[in-house]
Each structure stands twice: as C-alpha cells, then as structure tokens.
Amino acid sequence: MIRFRPASTVGARLAFLTVCALVLLFLVLPVVAIVPLSFSADPWFTYPLPGWSLRWYQDLFGSEQWRNAFFNSLIVGSASTVLATLLGTLAAFGLAFHRVPFRSLVMAIVICPMIVPVVITAVAMYFSMQAVGLANSYTGIILAHTALSCPFVVLTVMAVLNRFDRNLERAAASLGAGPITVFRKVTFPIIAPGIVSGALFAFFTSWDEVIVVLFLGAPDQRTLPRQMFSGIREQLSPTIIAAATLLIAGYIILGIFMAFRRDTGVQR
Amino acid sequence: MFSPDSVVSFKNVSKTYDGKTFVVRNLNLELKKGEFLTLLGPSGSGKTTTLMLIAGFEHPTTGLIQMGGKVINDLPPSRRNIGIVFQNYALFPHMTIAENVAFPLQVRRVSKPEIQERVSAALVKVQLTGFAERKPSQLSGGQQQRVALARALVFNPSLVLMDEPLGALDRRLREVMQLEIRSLHAALGTTFVYVTHDQSEALTMSDRIAVFHEGAVQQLATPTDIYENPRNGFVARFVGESNQFPAILRGTEDGCAIVETPDGVLKGRHFLADEAGGDQVLVSIRPENISFDGNAGDDNCIGAKVIDRIFHGDHVQLSLETASGIKFVGRSSAELGLQQDDDVVVRIRKEKCIIFSQK
Numbered sequence: 001m002i003r004f005r006p007a008s009t010v011g012a013r014l015a016f017l018t019v020c021a022l023v024l025l026f027l028v029l030p031v032v033a034i035v036p037l038s039f040s041a042d043p044w045f046t047y048p049l050p051g052w053s054l055r056w057y058q059d060l061f062g063s064e065q066w067r068n069a070f071f072n073s074l075i076v077g078s079a080s081t082v083l084a085t086l087l088g089t090l091a092a093f094g095l096a097f098h099r100v101p102f103r104s105l106v107m108a109i110v111i112c113p114m115i116v117p118v119v120i121t122a123v124a125m126y127f128s129m130q131a132v133g134l135a136n137s138y139t140g141i142i143l144a145h146t147a148l149s150c151p152f153v154v155l156t157v158m159a160v161l162n163r164f165d166r167n168l169e170r171a172a173a174s175l176g177a178g179p180i181t182v183f184r185k186v187t188f189p190i191i192a193p194g195i196v197s198g199a200l201f202a203f204f205t206s207w208d209e210v211i212v213v214l215f216l217g218a219p220d221q222r223t224l225p226r227q228m229f230s231g232i233r234e235q236l237s238p239t240i241i242a243a244a245t246l247l248i249a250g251y252i253i254l255g256i257f258m259a260f261r262r263d264t265g266v267q268r
Numbered sequence: 269m270f271s272p273d274s275v276v277s278f279k280n281v282s283k284t285y286d287g288k289t290f291v292v293r294n295l296n297l298e299l300k301k302g303e304f305l306t307l308l309g310p311s312g313s314g315k316t317t318t319l320m321l322i323a324g325f326e327h328p329t330t331g332l333i334q335m336g337g338k339v340i341n342d343l344p345p346s347r348r349n350i351g352i353v354f355q356n357y358a359l360f361p362h363m364t365i366a367e368n369v370a371f372p373l374q375v376r377r378v379s380k381p382e383i384q385e386r387v388s389a390a391l392v393k394v395q396l397t398g399f400a401e402r403k404p405s406q407l408s409g410g411q412q413q414r415v416a417l418a419r420a421l422v423f424n425p426s427l428v429l430m431d432e433p434l435g436a437l438d439r440r441l442r443e444v445m446q447l448e449i450r451s452l453h454a455a456l457g458t459t460f461v462y463v464t465h466d467q468s469e470a471l472t473m474s475d476r477i478a479v480f481h482e483g484a485v486q487q488l489a490t491p492t493d494i495y496e497n498p499r500n501g502f503v504a505r506f507v508g509e510s511n512q513f514p515a516i517l518r519g520t521e522d523g524c525a526i527v528e529t530p531d532g533v534l535k536g537r538h539f540l541a542d543e544a545g546g547d548q549v550l551v552s553i554r555p556e557n558i559s560f561d562g563n564a565g566d567d568n569c570i571g572a573k574v575i576d577r578i579f580h581g582d583h584v585q586l587s588l589e590t591a592s593g594i595k596f597v598g599r600s601s602a603e604l605g606l607q608q609d610d611d612v613v614v615r616i617r618k619e620k621c622i623i624f625s626q627k
Contacts, residue, residue, distance in 0.1 A: 170325055171358035173345040175372035176423065185371070189362045 031248060038241040045238070056242040066243065069227035075138065076213075076223055077206040080145035084202040087146070088153025089195055095154070096161035114151040118211045121148065126215040136218035144212045149202035156201060160194030200258075275299045275427055275459045276322055281331030283317055283483075291317045293483040295331070299427070299461060300476075304453050306462045308470040309480030310506070318480070319429050319463050324348050336426075346375075351420030353430040357412045359404035365391070365415050366400035372423040390418040393452070410441045417449070421456065430462045434469070446473055467507045471495065479503050499539055501624045504552040511558075511596035514626065517549045525623040527551060530592035531570050536621030543625060550624040555585070557620035558598035560606065562613035568621065572596075574610045588614065 041051030060066050091110055100106055113121055125144045126135060134140035164187070172182040210225035217226060224243070231240045276299045283292040292314045299305055299322075307315035320326040321333060324345035332339050340348065351372075359368050369390050373383045391397050394414035404412055413433060420428055430449075434442045450473050453460050464470055470477050471491045478488045479502075487499040498504035501512060515527035515534065525538035527549055534551060543549055562569035575595075576587035579602065586598045586606060598614060600606055 165356070165358065167354050167356060167358040168360060170323075170345070171352065171354060172360070172371070173325075174323060174348075174350060174352040175419065176346050176349070176375045177371075178344075178346050178375075181375055185375075186360055190360075 034241055035245050035248070038238055038245045040238055043237055045241075056238040059237070059239045060242045060246075063239070065222070066227060066239070069222045069224045072221055073207055073223040073225075076141050076145060076221070077203050079138075079142045080149060080206045081199050081203040083142070083146040084149040084153050085195060085199040088150045088198060088202070089157050091150070092154045092157035092161055096158050097166070110154050111151045113148050118148070118209075122212045122215040125212055129216060135216055136221070138221060140216050141213060141221055141223075144216055145206040145209060148209065148212065149205040152201035152205060153195075153198035156198035157191065157194050160191045164191060273301045275301050275335065277334045278318075278321075279332040279334065281321065281328045281333060283314075283321065283326060284329050290483050292321070292328075295483075295485060297478060297485060297488070299459055302457050302459055303475045304450070304460045304462065304473060306464060306470040306474035306477045307480055308464060308467060308477050308507070310465055313480035314483040315463050315465075315478075315480040316431060317483075319431055319461065322427070322461065323350055323352055323429055349423070349425050349427075351423065351425035351428040353413075353416045353420050353428070353433045355432045355435050357404070357416040359412055359415055359419075361404055364401050364403060365396065365407070368404065368415055369419045369422050372419065376423060386422055390422040393421070394418045394448075409437050410445060413437065413445060414448075417452065421452070421458070425458065427459045427461065430460065432464055433462075434464075442469075449473065471507070477507075479506060481506070498552070498622065501550045501552060504554075504622065504624070509555055509597070510552045511555065512550055512552045513594050513596070514548050515551045515623075517543050517545055517547050517623075519545045524618060525549070527623055529570075529590075529594065531590040531594065534568055534570075534616065534621055535618040536568075536616075536623045537619060538623035539625070540623065541625050548626050550626055552622045552624055553596065553616055553620065555597045555599045557616060558588075558596070559615045559617075560598070560600055560604060560612050562615035564613050566615070568616050568618055569613050570616070571611065571613050574606055574608055574612060577606065577608050588612070 036047075036049060037045055038056055039052050039054065040046075040049045041053040041055070044050075094100060095103065095107060095110075122144075125140075125147075129135040129137075129140040129144070134143065168186055168190070169182050172186045173179075177185065208225060209223075210229050213221065213223050213226045214229070217223070222230075224247070228240050228243060231237065278295045278297040281292060281295040282290055284290045295314075295318065297318070307318055309315045317326060321328055324340070324343060328341055333341055335343075335348070360371065363371070366387050369387045370383050373386060378386070388397070388400070391400060394417055396411060396414055396418065399407065399411065399415075404415065407415065416433070433449075434445050437445060446469060449460075449462075462470075462473060471494075474491055476488060477491055477494050479486045479494065481502050487494060487503045489497075494503065494507050498507065498510075501510075504510040505512060513529070515529045517540075518526045518528050518533070520526065520538065521535075523537075524535045525540060527534050527536070529551070536551065538549075540549065564571060570590055572588040572590045574586050575589050578585045578587075583599045584602050584604075584606070586600060587595065588598055589595050606612065
C-alpha cells in the first residue's frame with residue numbers, strides 16, 4: 001500500500017526523530033564512554049586508548065574481594081526483595097481495598113524512605129540498629145534495604161490494584177469460589193505483573209545502594225556498590241570500570257528479556 | 269409461611285448503611301420458581317441493592333431473606349449457587365473463553381471430561397463455538413455478554429441474576445440480546461432476576477415486573493397489568509409515558525372518581541386511599557389514550573389548542589394546551605392532518621383516565 005504524506009509532515013517527523021535521538025544519546029553516552037576504558041592496557045583513564053587488554057577483567061575475577069562483594073550484594077538484594085515484596089504487597093492491598101483510618105498519613109509514612117534523603121535515613125538507621133545490636137550485620141543491612149525498597153513495591157502494586165476490577169472477585173465468588181481460590185485463581189494472576197515489577201524495583205534499589213551500607217556494613221558485608229566506592233577512593237583502577245561494564249551488560253540483558261516477555265507474554 | 273414454588277423470599281427486609289437513610293425499606297418480595305422477574309427503577313431506587321442482597325454481596329440490616337425455606341442472610345455468595353451476569357461482564361481477562369466458562373465447574377471439582385463436555389455444550393447454547401481458545405479482549409461486547417451468560421448458566425444455578433447486562437450495548441444489539449435472553453430463559457426454565465432502568469426492556473422481557481422507587485416496591489405485577497393499571501403516579505410516569513396534572517376531587521360514583529379541572533369535569537378509575545371531596549388528586553392519562561373526536565360539552569371532553577406537532581413516522585406527537593394552561597401530549601395518526609394552532613376537542617375514555625393520590 002502506498003501512503004502519501006504531505007511534505008511538512010515528513011519534515012516534522014524528521015525533527016521529532018532527531019530530538020528523540022539526541023535525548024537518548026544524552027542519556028546513554030556517558031555510560032557508553034567508560035566502557036572502552038575497561039579494555040585499556042594502561043591504568044590511566046585516557047583516550048585514545050594506549051592499547052587493548054583484558055587485564056582488568058582478570059583482576060576482577062581473580063580478586064576474592066570482588067567475588068565476596070558480588071555474593072554479598074546477591075544475599076542482601078534477594079533477602080530484602082523477598083521481605084519488601086511481601087510487606088509491600090500486603091500494605092498495598094490494605095491501602096487500596098480497605099477503608100484505612102488516616103489513610104493519607106499512613107501512605108505518607110510508607111512512602112517516607114523514598115523521599116527522605118538517603119543520608120538521613122542511613123544515619124538514623126545506624127543509630128537505631130546500633131541500639132538493638134544489629135549494626136555491622138547482614139540482618140541490619142537487609143532490614144534497612146527492605147525499608148528503602150518497600151515504597152516501590154507499595155506504589156507499583158497499588159497501581160495495578162487501583163486498575164483491578166473488583167467485580168471479578170465478586171464474579172468468582174458467585175461462581176462458587178471461596179476467598180482463597182478467588183485470590184489464587186483470579187486476583188493474583190491478574191496483579192502478578194505488578195508484583196514482579198515491584199520486586200525488580202526492590203532488588204535494584206538494594207543492588208545499587210551504597211550509603212546505608214557505608215554506615216551499617218562491616219568489612220564482611222561489603223556489597224558491590226560499596227566495593228566500587230572504596231575502589232574509587234582508595235586505589236582508582238580500571239577494575240572498577242570492568243565491574244561496571246559487566247553490570248551494564250547484565251542490565252541490558254535483563255532489559256531485553258523483560259521487553260521480550262512483555263511483547264509475547266499474556267496480554268489483557 | 270413457606271410456599272413450595274418460591275425460590276427466594278424477602279420478609280420485611282431493610283438495608284441502611286448509616287442508620288438513617290434506607291436504601292431498601294421494608295421489602296417483601298417472593299421470587300417464583302421459573303419466572304422472569306425484572307426489578308425496574310431509576311438509579312438509586314434500591315433495585316441493585318436488592319439484587320446484591322439476593323447474591324449475598326450485601327447483608328440485610330433487618331428482616332429475613334430465605335432460599336428454599338432456609339434463612340440465608342449471612343450465607344457467603346460462593347455457597348448460594350446463584351449465577352450472576354454483571355453489567356461490565358466481569359470476564360476473567362487472563363483466562364480463555366473456555367477457561368472462563370469452566371471456572372465454576374472447576375471450583376466444584378467436576379471431572380475433566382465432564383467439564384469439557386459441559387463447556388462446549390454451553391458455548392453451543394450461546395452460539396460461540398470456535399471462540400473457546402480466544403481471550404475475552406478479542407471478543408466484541410455482545411460476544412463477551414454471551415460468554416458471561418454461558419458462565420453464569422453452566423453450573424445449573426438455582427437462580428440467575430442479571431445487573432443491567434445490556435447497558436453497554438448499542439440499541440440494535442440490545443434488542444437482539446433481549447430476545448436471546450428471553451428464549452434462553454424459556455428453554456432452561458431457570459428463575460431469572462433482571463435489573464434494569466429501561467422500562468421498555470422490562471416490558472418486553474419479563475413475566476413480572478417489580479417497580480422500585482425510594483427503596484420500596486411500588487408495584488409488582490405482570491407487564492400488561494403494570495402498564496394498564498399503574499397503582500400510583502410514579503409507576504404511571506416511569507413505565508410508559510403519562511400526562512399528569514393536579515385536579516380537585518369532587519366525589520365518587522359507580523366506582524369512578526369525579527374530579528374537577530379548570531377546563532371541565534373528568535371521570536376516571538381511581539386508586540385513592542382516604543381522600544375526601546375537596547382534596548387535591550393527580551390525573552394521569554397516557555398519550556395514546558387521547559382521541560381527537562370529542563364534542564364540546566360531552567362527558568370527559570376538553571377543548572385544547574395544538575401548540576406543537578412532531579412527526580414520528582408511524583404517528584404524530586401533538587403538544588396540546590387547554591384554555592387554563594394545562595399542557596399535555598397526545599398522539600394521532602398523520603392522516604388526521606392536525607396542524608399547529610388548530611383547536612381540537614379531545615376525548616378521554618373514563619376507563620383510560622386514572623386518578624391517583626397526590627403523593
């Protein structure tokens with residue numbers, strides 16, 4: 001089929017695409033710019049690259065510190081994700097489906113960790129965890145990260161619940177399903193994508209978090225961001241860039257996977 | 269007293285949320301086995317609340333709801349064996365059409381082969397074979413409506429409730445679905461309770477109509493009876509069209525009430541409570557019962573002027589006004605040739621002129 005377009009529309013479309021491309025470039029360029037540095041032969045961050053090498057990747061994989069940091073991040077991230085998803089989903093159900101006294105106040109408190117500057121939260125966490133003997137422990141960091149990531153779960157799950165048609169629950173009940181079956185067969189499958197994206201938000205909140213870990217973590221609980229942070233301060237080497245490059249690659253793969261899932265997955 | 273052919277009965281049921289305003293007040297209603305009962309009323313009249321009380325999503329504040337002789341005031345909806353068709357269909361979006369229809373059978377732990385058999389039989393009944401593997405979002409409104417019907421019927425419920433099920437469809441499709449629902453009802457013999465605010469829908473589909481207003485049933489009768497013998501001014505206004513104007517009661521004679529209007533005396537049937545001569549009452553006349561062959565001075569004849577004329581194809585609608593300023597609407601065939609500003613004498617047969625209490 002041949003479609004005719006007036007010239008002015010073509011021009012406008014071209015301008016639109018150019019602006020879009022520039023904005024995307026602005027977002028991505030600084031990140032892309034550091035990637036080649038991880039393959040540099042010299043420990044100096046300079047362009048043009050003096051030569052290519054994989055020595056920083058060798059460093060990274062050979063280092064016990066980095067390996068520990070990776071596993072610490074994984075442990076803290078998954079534990080706080082499970083907790084935050086559970087608590088956040090329950091809170092979202094309460095706030096979205098039931099009459100809650102002082103609802104906006106409760107909401108404000110739940111969202112608090114997202115709005116208060118992390119440094120303040122971190123200081124407060126430090127003092128309170130210290131008081132109950134949880135400073136310098138996995139439990140302390142996991143609880144702190146749970147508090148930080150809960151708001152993301154609450155907000156994403158509330159968003160799907162607000163769009164959820166409660167008549168579906170009534171329909172299911174009228175068709176003979178008890179409350180548990182209604183949840184299992186109807187409510188949960190429909191809101192599951194919201195819970196999954198809340199959980200992803202929660203995981204990456206913890207995965208990226210450095211300030212609370214700086215306050216609460218002992219050397220044993222060094223997470224990846226913490227390791228990078230101290231790397232930058234103590235011995236600035238392209239190993240950090242190598243680690244960063246691998247993380248970026250991970251994010252890209254995850255992003256492609258999720259985009260693919262959304263395109264082919266169950267659609268409403 | 270429990271009568272064997274009653275499916276559900278309401279005994280003095282009231283429902284209030286705040287203790288002051290009653291959504292349903294002192295309702296007594298009996299659903300007869302196999303009937304098509306329509307709850308008709310404007311929004312806020314309590315018809316939907318009544319439906320929700322039957323379904324078990326609302327619980328009565330006072331009074332008893334009985335089903336098969338047992339009180340079911342607090343029985344959860346899942347144990348009432350009632351099929352419900354919701355206004356927005358409420359199909360499960362993540363399931364296919366077949367899975368939607370199979371849902372009530374699955375929760376009842378029916379065996380797999382039997383589920384398959386009954387689901388395909390149900391889809392045949394609503395003419396949706398071949399759609400089994402589609403998702404609800406891939407179906408048109410009318411098709412989704414049929415799926416909702418199949419799902420509500422597949423488990424052989426003792427009662428089927430429908431909450432304005434055709435509200436979202438366009439007029440032509442609505443008329444088709446009205447006939448389909450009607451013939452499904454005839455074929456199945458299940459009791460149907462249908463909620464609507466559309467009086468013509470209620471008249472065409474129902475065995476009996478309960479007209480709701482302000483939380484109470486104004487009249488419960490067959491469509492013909494509701495239309496021909498409305499019990500009060502509200503029913504006459506809400507079902508079909510009615511011209512209504514106030515008059516002064518002069519007395520009764522041979523079962524007829526005699527009222528006086530500024531333009532003359534009218535005789536008519538009456539549904540009066542304790543009104544006496546001199547009280548104000550309401551005269552109610554349907555447009556189609558006004559004829560234009562009156563003679564000045566005859567009984568029940570009034571002079572009027574045609575102030576507007578609207579052509580409707582099969583008839584002409586005439587806006588009329590009497591000398592004293594009472595306005596009313598009449599219908600005539602186009603052949604009668606009445607034009608604007610013509611003077612006419614209308615005749616209202618006394619059996620078609622109905623006198624109500626003012627309230």
